[in-house]
Amino acid sequence: MNTDSQTEITDDNLARQRLRLWLQMLKATRHVEGVLRDELRSGYDTTLPRFDVLATLHATPEGMKMSELSTHLVVSNGNVTGVVDRLVSEGLAERTNMESDRRAFLVRITEKGRVLMDEMTANHLEWIDKLFADVTETDAARGISIMLDIRRKS
Amino acid sequence: MNTDSQTEITDDNLARQRLRLWLQMLKATRHVEGVLRDELRSGYDTTLPRFDVLATLHATPEGMKMSELSTHLVVSNGNVTGVVDRLVSEGLAERTNMESDRRAFLVRITEKGRVLMDEMTANHLEWIDKLFADVTETDAARGISIMLDIRRKS
DNA sequence: TTTGAAAAATTGATATATAAAGTAAATTTT
DNA sequence: AAAATTTACTTTATATATCAATTTTTCAAA
Incomplete structure (x- = not known):
């Protein structure tokens, strides 16, 4: 048991510093999402969730299961169902039945989707x-490491 | 104009590293939000957006305008309207007309809200x-600095 | 001071999101 | 192998979110 008052103060300061980081992460993330959303809407008449799913499929041309998509994007299962529905209706993605597991679908990007994403991902980069212009390579590496540390917990 | 091929490769690597950071920020943020959402629902039967607004009001007892709330939380104006509506109907926040500007409202936390948040914020911390247990004080400071750098852009 | 533009919020339409329940297929248990 | 679980996904209900349009007020300029 920790009964040292100096240590308690130190721990408390650390906790508050971590909270500050979390609040700044939230603000920065929402800021970037806002800019991306504007670009995607004005330039491509599409939305961020659609782009996120399609970008994932673009990076994995062999396709992914619905559950793999939701795990990768850290969103709920039902969410992916709806977004993929719209991508399919727009002809940008396709669902294929898996012979190995009839409960699952293989979702793949279509040729139309690939052509579109070839251009979009370049712009996205x-x-x-630009948004991360003030972040050096060292800071980026450190930032990535911190994000991975966070996600490792519980 | 940059025509040096070595520099181009370096720039490209840096851009890709920044993209990696962004993707990891997204994942980490969604992960933390997911955990917080679960805690708030199971422990207090409330939601993350409601908590975010109420926490902001709790930290500013003198109250804030709707537009100040949306700017602070980096969300749209219409969004705040809805969330505050629900907080008001639950008796946790109140809208007051501003004599200085009749277009605006002053939103304040109620006594009931304050008592609730006194407990919730402690748990939130x-x-x-716990989620940031692997993040040292040095890393937290660096992370905060990186997040501020990002938000300063455009 | 009247006109015009900007600012503060709300509203309505649409698209996300999650949670919980439900369906169907695959696995594990007994 | 029949029953119980688990897994993969969809569906429904509800709550966010954004955007665009609208209302009301304020502010600035002619």
Whole structure:
């Protein structure tokens, strides 16, 4: 048991510093999402969730299961169902039945989706590069490490 | 104009590293939000957006305008309207007309809200402290600095 | 001081999101 | 192998979110 008052104060300060980091993460994330959302809407008439799913499929041309998509994007299962529904109706993605497991679907990007994403991902990289212009390579590496540390917990 | 091929490769690597940071920020943020959401629902039968607004009001007992709330939380104006509506109907927040500007409202936490938040914020600090347990004080400071750098852009 | 533009909120339409319940298929248990 | 679980996904209900349009007020300029 920790009964040392100096240590308690130190622990409390650390906790508050961690809280500050969390609040700043939230603000920064929402800020970036806002900019990306504007670019996607004005330039491509699409939304961030659709882009996120399609970008994932673009990076994995062999396709993914619905559950793999939701795990990768850290969103709920039902959420992915709806977004993929719209992508399919727009002809940008396709659902294929899996012969190995008839409960599951293999979701894949279509040729139309691939062509679109070839262009969009290049722009996306530029948007991020501008937004993160003040972040050095060292800081980026450190930031990535911190984010991984956070996600490792519970 | 940059025509040096070595520099181009370096720039490209940096851009890709920044993109990696962004993707990890998104994942970490969603992970933490998921944990907080679960705690708030199971422990207090409330939601993350409601908590975020109420926590802001709790930290500013003199109250804030709707637009100040939305700016602070980096969400849209219409969004805040709805969340505050529910907080008011639950008796946790109140709207007051501003004599200085009849277009605006002053939103304040109620006594009932304050009592509730006194307890919730303490728990919230603990949840974050656990989730960020692997983040040292130095890393937290660096992380905060990185987040501020990002938000300063555009 | 009247006109015009900007600011503060709300509203309505649409798209996300989650949670919980439900369906169907695959696995594990007994 | 029949029963109980688990897994993969969808569906429904509800709560966020954004955007665009609208209302009301304020502010600035002619």
